[in-house]
Amino acid sequence: MSPYTEDELKAKIHGGYILESPEEMTPGYRKAIIVQLTVQADTELMSAPAYWLAARHAPSTNTQVSAHAIIQDELAHANIAYRLLEDMGVSKEHLVYGREPHEFKHPYGFDQPLDNWAELVVANGFFDRAGICLLGDVHRNTSYGPLKRALVKVDMEETFHLRHGEVWMRRLARAGGAATELLQRCVDWMFPMTIEWFGLPDGLKRHSGQLDYKLKGLTNDELRQLWMSSTVPLCEGLGLKAPAHYDEQKEEYVLEYPFPCQYDPEVKRWLFEDGEITWQAVFERWKGRGPMNERYVESVRRSRGAVGSWLN
Amino acid sequence: MSPPLGESVYEVFARKSRGDPLRHIGYVDAPGVELARVYAWKTYDEENWFEMCVVPRGAVIPVNRPEGPWARNLPKEGDER
Numbered sequence: 001m002s003p004y005t006e007d008e009l010k011a012k013i014h015g016g017y018i019l020e021s022p023e024e025m026t027p028g029y030r031k032a033i034i035v036q037l038t039v040q041a042d043t044e045l046m047s048a049p050a051y052w053l054a055a056r057h058a059p060s061t062n063t064q065v066s067a068h069a070i071i072q073d074e075l076a077h078a079n080i081a082y083r084l085l086e087d088m089g090v091s092k093e094h095l096v097y098g099r100e101p102h103e104f105k106h107p108y109g110f111d112q113p114l115d116n117w118a119e120l121v122v123a124n125g126f127f128d129r130a131g132i133c134l135l136g137d138v139h140r141n142t143s144y145g146p147l148k149r150a151l152v153k154v155d156m157e158e159t160f161h162l163r164h165g166e167v168w169m170r171r172l173a174r175a176g177g178a179a180t181e182l183l184q185r186c187v188d189w190m191f192p193m194t195i196e197w198f199g200l201p202d203g204l205k206r207h208s209g210q211l212d213y214k215l216k217g218l219t220n221d222e223l224r225q226l227w228m229s230s231t232v233p234l235c236e237g238l239g240l241k242a243p244a245h246y247d248e249q250k251e252e253y254v255l256e257y258p259f260p261c262q263y264d265p266e267v268k269r270w271l272f273e274d275g276e277i278t279w280q281a282v283f284e285r286w287k288g289r290g291p292m293n294e295r296y297v298e299s300v301r302r303s304r305g306a307v308g309s310w311l312n
Numbered sequence: 313m314s315p316p317l318g319e320s321v322y323e324v325f326a327r328k329s330r331g332d333p334l335r336h337i338g339y340v341d342a343p344g345v346e347l348a349r350v351y352a353w354k355t356y357d358e359e360n361w362f363e364m365c366v367v368p369r370g371a372v373i374p375v376n377r378p379e380g381p382w383a384r385n386l387p388k389e390g391d392e393r
């Protein structure tokens with residue numbers, strides 16, 4: 001039981017207080033950090049099968065090694081986040097093995113197939129960068145000591161994933177022809193996918209308590225801007241067209257398409273021509289999960305039952 | 313749900329270079345000491361550690377703090393461990 005009321009704890013946290021054990025958490029804090037860590041753990045976990053199926057397209061043994069090293073990192077990140085949850089009395093066993101595939105809390109982007117090497121490296125360049133924006137912010141701001149320490153490793157490794165993505169995007173962009181066309185197609189679907197990942201705009205945001213408890217420091221819109229501030233110049237530098245630009249007057253990046261809008265996962269295309277949709281419609285699409293959801297979840301846990309039964 | 317694999321928690325400590333402090337860097341779940349060593353080495357591979365060790369969570373005895381993950385190892389009243 002926390003020795004503090006919700007308001008006392010929030011005030012202490014804003015004075016710089018760091019929690020070191022679940023016993024110090026109020027019910028509100030506990031609930032908010034469980035949501036945050038579950039999203040984090042599920043996202044890391046589901047990135048692994050997405051990258052794993054894509055790693056088959058690696059063009060050399062060297063690239064096989066680097067692609068699989070990234071997958072190994074992601075599984076370790078997932079494991080660390082589930083372990084933190086376990087210390088709060090949440091069952092890792094249940095989270096990983098006891099839920100239906102659609103109950104996982106990862107973003108819709110990791111329900112999509114990555115069908116070639118270009119898609120994998122753009123995922124490293126875009127999705128892993130989103131991870132760095134989100135988790136780097138948590139690392140700098142979180143009031144939970146064990147999480148802050150765990151993120152040292154994660155941040156270090158995510159930087160490597162991002163570099164892998166950028167270096168390979170540059171190589172493909174320089175090649176011209178089919179390689180560059182393919183790269184542009186990746187940007188066309190994966191850029192808006194990442195933008196949507198950051199969630200509701202601040203004006204519509206429901207109050208989650210994550211800022212009150214200093215579980216993070218930046219708002220959704222600030223994180224979206226942060227991501228664009230490195231991704232748009234990256235694309236421009238590579239001669240790729242990103243659907244956003246910096247607006248000098250507004251002093252921020254602005255999107256050049258209706259946001260949010262509908263997505264057709266079968267052809268990997270955003271339906272800009274159908275105009276803006278409601279966030280309710282976005283949540284429904286997310287809830288319905290994407291085409292690879294079941295396959296990805298099954299691929300990380302298919303042998304559990306058999307091996308478990310041999311051992312028991 | 314599938315049966316659990318009989319794992320328990322091991323704390324992972326590591327030292328980056330000679331002269332550095334041994335730091336708590338994380339934890340792994342493992343069914344025994346041998347696999348705990350393997351899992352720790354493979355999970356926390358972000359540095360070229362000079363030294364790494366694992367300690368079963370149950371072996372860490374808190375001295376001054378009655379809460380946190382090691383609190384359950386505090387000696388009970390009249391306990392002569």
Ligand SMILES: [Fe+2]
Nearest residue numbers: 044073074077
């Ligand atoms: Fe990761």
Ligand SMILES: [Fe+2]
Nearest residue numbers: 128131158161
């Ligand atoms: Fe990553």
